[in-house]
Amino acid sequence: MTQHDTIIIGGGHNGLICATLLARAGQRVVLLEANRNLGGLAATREFFSGFNAPLASTLYAMPEKIVAELQLDQHGYTPSSQTLDLIALSRNENPIHIKADTIGGAEVGESTSYGDYQSMLRTFAKALAPFWSKTMPAISDRKLSSLATFGHLGIKLRTMGRADMLEFFRVAMLPMRDLVDEYFKSESLRAALCWDGLVGTSMAPRSPNQSVITVLSRMAGSHGGLHTIPSQGMSSLISALESAAIAAGVEIRTETPVSKVIVGGDEHGQQVDGVLLANGETIRASRVVSSADPKTTFLNLVGAPALEIEFTNRIRRLRTKGYVAKLNLALSSLPKFKGLDEPNGRMITADKMDDLEFAWDSAKYGEIPETPVMEIVIPSLRARGLAPEGKHVLSANVMYIPGQISGGWTAAKKQELLSRLIAILDLHAPGLSTLVEHAELLTPEDIQNEFNVSGGHWHHAEPSVDQLLMMRPTYEAAQYATPIPGLYLCGAGSHPGGDISGNAGRNAAKAILS
Template identity: 60%
Template sequence: MSTYDTIIIGAGHNGLICATLLARAGQRVLVLEANDRVGGLAADREFHPGFHASVAQSFYALSSDLVKDLKLAQHGFELSSNSLNTVALSLGESPVIIAEHSVSGVSADDSSAYQKYRDQLRTFAAALSPFWAKTMPGIGGNTLKELFTFAHMGLKLRMMGKDDMLEFLRVASLPMRDLVDEHFESDALKAALCWDGLIGSKLAPRSPNQAVLTLLNRMAGAHNGQHSLPSGGVRAFVGALKSAAENAGVDIRLESAVKKVRIDGDENGQRCSGVLLANGESIDAPRVVSNADPKTTFLKLVGTPHLEIEFSNRIRRLRCDGFVAKLHLALSDLPGFTGVDRPDGRIIIAPNMDSIEFAFDDAKYGDSSENPVLEVLIPSLQQQGLAPSGQHVLSAQVMYVPAHPNGGWDADRRQALIERLLALLESYAPGIKDLVLGAELLTPADLEDQYQLSNGHWHHAEPAIDQLLMMRPTYEAAQYRTPIDGLYLCGAGSHPGGDLTGNPGRNAAREILA
């Protein structure tokens, strides 16, 4: 029987980050991963012979400070110095090209409005940025340090100036449609700008709640929310995290699924004592950190007999309906998109906000849309080794696709969606169907099955206002600690949420070491 100071369940990027920081502080750390490779949704997968992709396809929220803190450059990863342009396509219309500081293909009024829009959002994002990398205090009974965090947040908002502070309070909970309608005329521009507040969530442009906050969280990254893809791509990031963890002394065991978190109890309460693996092996540790989603952690790995009924009911009620599918295409040549000189940016196929809204409506009522909307990237243009020489990989996020549609998924339904997506791509990139050597469609149900991810939700729990900040995923588990002594969370279901930020993993490590 092996003994460790800390066991981390799941070798996704947050788990590896947490493990590295704990090991550097002198702990003996074991990471257990159910799959045969590290990285979680960022893991490299060969979806067709010689062709590789990952579910997480680009960077837009990763902090340069975190990359420096982990010394990832020493392990082969550096953020790109440049961001990708976003190209919004509409049939019969000229492309709209969105860069970090400018937009083209729109009217002079929209171009001018874009500068003001970005400047204002960057002001808001800068004010909130420090708090994504901190533990958000609970409400009531706060320590002096926690009260200082609240005071710091209030000060950062007040330092924006009265006008900006009032405007932030007004727009923070607006639907994305209302926000962009106030600034722009171009339908394609508005749809593309909406996308970055919605992707990965069960939200549409008209949905109330937190899309603006999600957007501001993503804008805290190295390129202010603009997407980037360094030469090594997502694969290099995962490789660097693994190397950094091993260099710090972390033990990583693959194909080691955890069946149960072991809980001991006496008159002094309950606490973790280790884990039981699916193969029957038991491993001791006084501390267990779960990078799994909250429902998996509490309802499957811990079990409701060890939880107060009110707490377990809150976990059951967490909203985590995955609505994004991934399409990977192996292509014999580089496709040509109408009006695009070279498809080396991020392409949004959503002609207007109604096209996004209507696709959402179809999924909301249990079916994927007849007219899906897409975010398309050809990562093989930036990253070597994803495809044989002269050939390419197309990677697309497909919104909206329910995890469990009416009637469920079968081979016919899956193939029908692939054909629908290929027909849509053909209308924007004539001839692309003839280039397809192989295709892979990963529905949210596939993500649930292959990555042990409840309902296939990217963020482990919907980033709604009642499941954010000091309420993420719910109170009594929102500060990385849980009601069980020695059990912590470090995954996307923790503050500040999903995407490739690494903040939940870093924050959890800091909380454990505090």
């Protein structure tokens, strides 16, 4: 029987990265993934015969240094250098194109404001960037290395200059609405710029908390956080991560759900002793690293009897309700959007920020919003092989959609939401509905069930201030080690959170090896 040093639970991108780095350091690693496909929330699946799409459509948060460190170019992955415009759609006005440095289609003054806005965000994002790829010190930790991390942050903020530093402290916790109101006049432009701070969270434009921080963390990715779609598709990133893991010696087993983390121990304390698989097989190892979300890891796989009651309660109280649904359409041809030569960007369907706010108001009370807001991409314009020749895939993130609604997500309720979404699409791209060969709509509840993520949450747990940095997911487990010796976390529920960045998986491996 093969002896393993480390068992990784979950083959999302973070699990794969953590496994590879541990194996490269000489550990014998086995990775166990419940689903048939690797990639977790970033896996590409066939949703209709001949039509493929990943749940996570675009890349923006993965830093170049992770791609380089893993030598993904040697495993068939080529990052795209073509960034996607952010396009503010409006029912009655022409679309506004937001590029890296300029805005097209808006009033003259808006372009100047956009330059100032981007320059402010870039300064702050650059100062914070090193901290997404570091283990956060424990709150009570007085070790020199931990104090140095705080000191480094202080120096980074201070060297921005006094004015920028004060401005950073002023805007860091602002609601997105207040921030964009200071800079822009156009309603649809404001709404589109809000989106990147809000998507994947339960924050709306008026919510103060971490939305500005979310924007800044996303800007630490390559191209300053601008979105891309790999020309070979998102599947080429996941295949490269798989290939790198195999080359490093990782044993990968898919369709292998873990049902229990085995916690043993003696009079000296607890110690992880391996995992029990759903098929009854036991795999022993003294280190288990879970990329499953924190609630799944602790409440389902470890179980409350092995945990301190206070810790269990903190995990139980984590806010993990997801509010993003996914719409995938198989289209017989390319739709024509009003005012656009080609729908080759990320298109936001909000006329104004209140469209987002009102959608959130309904969702937080468990109701389907009258007018949900969508971020639409047509990935088949950028990546080959997602649809049959001449046909296209439309993928949209839909906000805010509750995981639970009164009476449950019946087929009729899903159809009601789908009809609303198609009607909105028809307003922006007249006749689009006639092109639909098949529609797939995944609610947060579907995402939870199909992808094994509590609440179907984009980040595994809300990235709010109380669940961020040295508090993520809780202060007892924020350095990837957990209260159970030998058990570690390495997924989106750990610092610095979700998105396809690879930071959590890499940071966890570094923490384990340090």
